Amino acid sequence: MQLTEEQRAMRDVVREFAVEELRPADREADETESFPEDVWDDLSDLDLTGLAVPEEFGGVDADRVTYAVCNEAVAYGSLSIATALSVHGLACSCIDAFASDDQRERWLPEMATGRPVGAFALSEPGAGSNPAQMSTVARRNGDTYVLDGEKQWITNATRAGVAIVFAKAIPEGAPEGAGPDDVDGETVTQFLVPTDADGFDVGKPESKLGLRGSDTAPITLDGVEIPAENRLTEEGRGLAAAFEILTGGRVAIAAQAVGLADAALDDATAYAQEREQFDGAIADIQTIRHKLAEMRTQLEAARLLTREAARKLEAGTEDAAMAASMAKYFASEAAMTVTNEAVQIHGGYGYVQEFDVERYYRDAKVTEIYEGTTQIQKEIVARHVLDEQ
Structure with a gap:
């Protein structure tokens, strides 16, 4: 789909920044398994940390297509940084969509500047693809809630100042000792939890296959008390809220997969034109040429699906959720295909860390997993096809 002049200008600015600043930072972050905080401040200077924040609170209030275009451009330089940014956006979106006016005024202006960083705590050790099975509980105690439980795979966990936490609400007056097995998934509720609250503890960050510049860590909530207004x-509308926000998040992940695939294709194309074998550039070999053609086709198809999903989400069409899932699963699989072929075109050099395609290949895998696996996305699409939603 055709971008507006403003969207193209914003894409070009962010993509230039991604090449000059994010890509070098991503190489170092991958080696050290640490997030480049100075780059986060640069993202704020470009207003990217406020993409999901309304203008009245100092944000950009970007439409869905612009949001996707910016996520794609950031991921062209670093999927790790793009992931941190999109999760921050999820937290901002939750507060904007569901918080009281007082809470929005308290949190969103600062979050638009990138501080505090936001986290989104839905997954648990025993509840990933089926969050209704979560064990985290929130017990009502007069004017407060007390949260207990564990969360897993939380992006920005070590950096966040606020977390959107999902828990099963145990109503006031429930029998003493009532726990998660005594209430069902229809009690899941969404809470705003400052990370400096007593009992909020972040565990050791995971050492991952890829996405090593983005911190991922477990969270433990041990008697965390928050005001009821948080x-x-x-009570019971948390999962519906999560799925509503995650629909937009899946479009962002699809866009990031496109950006990563685009970077891999560009690197593979440049290498094929420079690398000589059999008395000529390997770009002259039909097998290599066909690989590049297939990679470009996969990339463009994924980009079109992603931008169409963003357009439908912005318009509020009935099939927006299906479009988001289609984009997410197709783009993530395209990223895996394109990065794999980029490594193959580089030959032995593609297997060493000196070349970025090695990192792209490791990073790509997570796009098929987080914010809903490929299998979950296909199930969502199937429900729409069969009119079962």
């Missing part, structure tokens, strides 16, 4: 949804 409940963002009515």
Whole structure:
């Protein structure tokens, strides 16, 4: 789809920044398994940390297509940084969509500047693809809630100042000792939790296959007490709220997969034109040429699906959720295909860390997993096809 002049200008600015600043930072972050905080401040200077924040609170209030275009451009330089940015955006979106006016005024202006960083705590050790099975609970105690439980795979966990936490609400007056097995998934509720609250503890960051510049760590909530006003949804509406926000998040992940694949294709193309074998550039070999053609086709198809999903989400069409899932699963698989072929075109050099395609290949895998696996996305699409939603 055709971008507006403003969207193209913003894409070009962010992509230039991605090449000059994010890509070098990503190489170092991958080696050290640490997030480049100075780059986060640069993202703020470009207003990218406020993409999901309304203008009245100092944000950009970007439409869905612009949001996707910016995520794609950031991921062209670093999927790790793009992931941190999109999760921050999820937290901002939750507060904007569900918090009270007082809470929005308290949190969003600062979050638009990137500080505090936001986290989104839905997954648990025993509840990933089926969050209704979560064990984290929130017990009502007069004007407060007390949260207990564990969360897993939380992006920005070590950096966040605020977390959107999902828990099963145990109503006031429930029998003493009532726990998660005594209530069902329809009690899941969404809460705003400052990370400096007593009992909020972040565990050791995971050492991952890829996405090593983005911190991923478990969270433990041990008697974390928050004001009742920090409940963002009515008791029992948490999962519906999560799925609503994650629909937009899946479009962002699809866009990031496109950006990563684009970087891999550009690197592979440049290498094929420079590398000589059999008395000529390997770009003259039909097998290599066909690989590049297939990679470009996969990339463009993924980009079109992603931007169409963003357009439908912005327009609020009935099939927006299906479009988001289609984009997410197709783009993530395209990223895996394109990065794999980029490594193959580089031959032995593609297997060493000196060349970026090695990192792209490791990073690409997570796009098929986080914010809903490929299999979950296909199930969502199937439900729409069969009119079962």
